[in-house]
Amino acid sequence: MTQALTAYDVARTVTDPEMPMLTLEDLGVLREVTEEGGAVIVAITPTYSGCPAMATMRDDLVHRLRDAGYDDVRVRVELEPAWSSDWITERGRAALAEHGISPPGPADHRAGPVVLNLLPTRRALHCPRCGAAEVELTSEFGATACKALYRCTACLEPFEHVKEI
C-alpha cells in the first residue's frame, strides 16, 4: 500500500461506533495525530469516563491506518483537558441534526462549585424531525452516556439530544 494520504487524513475519516454519522474528528475525540520515525501516534479522549466505545475507536483507528500502509500505530488516551460537547464541530452538529439527533447547546464552563438544579434542565431545542420548539424532556439519560431523551409534543416523535458537558 502506498501512503498517499497523511496519517491525519486517514484518522479523521474514522467514525464514532455509536454515532456513525460523526467522525471522531467532528466529535472532538480525535485530539492529535503525530508521526515519529515511521510510527503514528494518535491521541484520543473519552467523552465520558466509562465510555465503552474507546476500545472500538482504538481498534478502528489502528485498522484504518494499517490499511492505509501505516504499520506501526499507537493510540494514546488523553484525559485532560476533559472532553466537552463544545468540541463537536459545526459539520458534526449538522450531521447529528440531519440524522435526527439534536446537537448540544453551549456547555456551562462556570468556575467554582456546580450549582444544584432540582428543576428539569431547560434547553431551547427544536425537534430535529419537524422543527417545532414544543419539546419535553423524557430523561436526562439515553441509550448512550452522552445523550438525553426528548419527545416532540408537536409531531409526537421521540428524539435524542447530545448533552452539554
Next chain:
Amino acid sequence: MSHSTPDPNDAHGSVFDGLLGSDDSQWAFGTDFEDPLAGVDTTMPEGVAPDALATYCVMLADDALVLSHRVSEWCSNAPDLEEDIALANIALDLLGQARLLLARAAAADPTVVPALPEGSPVPPEDALAFFREAGDFRNVRLAEVDNGDFAHVVCRILLFATVRLALMERLRESRDRVLAAVAAKGVKELAYHRDYAGRWFLTLAQGTDESRRRLVAALEDLWPLYPELLATHAVEDEVATAGVGVRPADVAAEVEVVLEQVLAMSAVERPDRRALAGVRGRTGRDGLHTEALGRMLAEMQVTARAHPMGQW
C-alpha cells in the same frame, strides 16, 4: 448436563470464534483488554508516598466500583424504562471512574495488586476488582448495603453523589495529574447524578403519601451510613497534606448546604439517627464491612475467579 470450559487459547478454536467472523474489528468489545490509562503520564508527583497514593486511589475507586455494581443491579428492575436507562448510565459512569482509579493505584504502587498465577493475562485493574477479599476493599459502607426500593437508590445516589462531587471539585487541583484529570471528568458526570437523584427526591417527597412514606423510610435507613462519607481517614489526611488528595471533612460544610437545600425544598426533616458504629474504630475505609459486601463480591467476582488465566 455439563459443558466443557471453552479455552480461548485452544488452537482448534473456541466456541466464540463464530461471533468474531473473519474480522476481529467486528468484535464489539475489542479483542483484548485495554489499559484505561494507556499513554497517560503516570509519573508520581513528588512528596507523596506511593503506597499512600495507591491506597487513596483504591478508596475512591472502591466507592465507585461497589456502588456501580449495586446500581447496575437495578438494570431491568427500575419502575420504568427511562429510569432503568438512567441508573445504568450512572453505574457506567462510576465504573469508568473506578477503572481509571484502579489503574492509577496499580501504576502508583504495583504491590497493591493481588498476585495471580504466572502468565495470567488479567490486567492490574481487574486483579484489583475481582481478586481481592472483602477485607481489602476500602469503600464506604453506604456503597455496599443491599438495594431496597426505588426511593432507597434515589437517597443513596443523592448522598453519595453530593459528597463525591464536592470531593472531585477540589481534587481537580490535585498535584497528581492523573487524579486531577479523572476528577475533572468525574465532576461533569457526578453533577448529572446529583441532579437526577435530587429531582427524584423532590418528586417522591411531593408525590403521593405512599411515595413520601417510602422516601422518608429510605432516608432514615441510609442516614446512619452518611457520616462515614465525611470522615477523614489517616490515608486521606496524608495525601491531602501532600496536595494530592482531599479531606472529606473539608467538604462537609458545602455538602451539608446542598443536602439542606434538597431537604428544605422537599419539606423532609433531617433524620435523627446516629452514625453506624465501626468496630474498634474501624469502618469501610479500613476494610471493615457489612456482610452485604461479601455476598455482593461473591456474585461480582465468581466468573473472573473461576478463570484466572482467562482472556476476556
